[in-house]
Amino acid sequence: MKVGLLYSRIRRDEKLLLTELRERGHEVEKIDVRAEQFNIAEPPESIDGVDLVVDRCLATSRSLYTTQFLDAYDIPVVNGAETADICADKVKNSLALERAGVPTPNTEIAYTVDSAMETIEEFGYPCVLKPVVGSWGRLMAKVETPSAAEAILEHKATLGHYQHKVFYVQEFVEKPGRDIRVLAVDGEPIAAMTRSSDHWLTNAAKGGTVEEFELDDRARELVAAASDAVGGGLLGVDLMETGSDYTVHEVNHTVEFKALNDAVDVDVPAAVVDWLESKAEQATGTEAAV
Amino acid sequence: MAATITAEDPLTGEEIEIPADVEVGEIVDSPATGAELEVVSVDPITLEEAPELEEDWGE
Known part of the structure; x- marks a missing residue:
């Protein structure tokens, strides 16, 4: 199969995947999203002939938009735009889990410092404040006292981006x-x-x-x-x-x-590539050709 | 030990050793400064200072 790998950094994770794909004889097109342009009607040349695109963009914003473009071009991509859209946003993530009946920590959002303080007081201490977008545990706060809560909310409100003013409050799970x-x-x-x-x-x-x-x-x-x-x-x-x-x-x-x-x-990259092969097979309706 | 090649550290101008199997887009650490360097070309081998961590990166 021919796999397009969207990336902006080749971390060890991507290197493991690339090595496994190449060792199995698959053709790999590395697509540096920083160098690409995505037109609303015409796909870029770099994705010509790929059976499957694997989104390994490090930046959530790039991942969200690029997967939507790939959907529009009718090019199979893992993960798909819908999955990316839900997972990239903690609010959508929590709503999806709750809707599906999956146990997930109690969560509320509030839009002002005062209403967020009400939620925090209602949840009790400690509780957790998380950015709605973000990862690697950055800007997460375990809130242990009212004065700390007020300070964190005030700081978040001045961070600049509107997303920091969506206060995502979650119960603290012991x-x-x-x-x-x-x-x-x-x-x-x-x-x-x-x-x-x-x-x-x-x-x-x-x-x-x-x-x-x-x-x-x-x-x-x-x-x-x-x-x-x-x-x-x-x-x-x-x-x-x-x-x-x-x-x-x-x-x-x-x-x-x-x-x-x-x-x-477990050989994790091998298991992932096994799955990618099956996805490509489903997408093209044929055996994943080497 | 894995094979290495030498490349110029763009921050210090010194020759540094990096793994021989690096590819474009990979990040290597500068042994002198600890800074992250991005492989922007493998023929000839060229390193640049990697972009700063951004807010919406990673998972």
Whole structure:
């Protein structure tokens, strides 16, 4: 098959994918989105003849628009525009999970400092303030006191971008010092790991330590439901253990997997490429030609 | 140890060693300054200072 890989940086994740694709004899067209133009009617030459595009854009804005253009050109892309649209926005993510009946932390948004303070007081301390767009745990705040809440809201209100004035308030989930990252393809887990830290943020990007995790049936059920809720694809589903159950706090659509690949016995890039081959096959209606 | 090649660090002007299998778009760390450098060409090998982290990056 011929795969187009949208990128702006080749991280170790992309390098693992590129190596696996090339070793299997697939043709790969690396498409640096920074150098491209996307016309509303005509696709760029760089995507001529590709069977499938893999979106690995680092910037959410580029990912959101480019996947929409690919949809318009009728070129199969993973993840699709709908999935990207839901996953890139924490509000849409939370709404989708709630609508699908997937346990997710209680969340409210408010548009002013006063109304956000009301929500925070109602949720009690600690609670969590998150940016509606963002990742790697940046600008997340665990709010422990009213005075801290007021200060954080005031700072957010002056950050400039309108999205920072959408105050996303979430209940604080007492997790056992770790959360669970599941890499899944259309709801089927490839592998899972725990991310542990003494810090309340356990993201691998924040330096949390990782360890392979064996999923039970309930976790698998929730991963499948969470994946369906956002439109499926190659996803990172984040769960927290709540004692008797799990809660899904987020589904990520341009998921990094290098830390997972190091932590587990599964050959993660091989499993991802297996899935890409099946997607290309579905899209073209033929065997993924090498 | 993996094979390496030398390239000029655009920030210091010094020759640095980077993995031989780098490709365009990859990021390497400058051994001298720790700065992130982007491979913008492999023939000849050319590095530039990588763009700053942006707000909507990563997952």
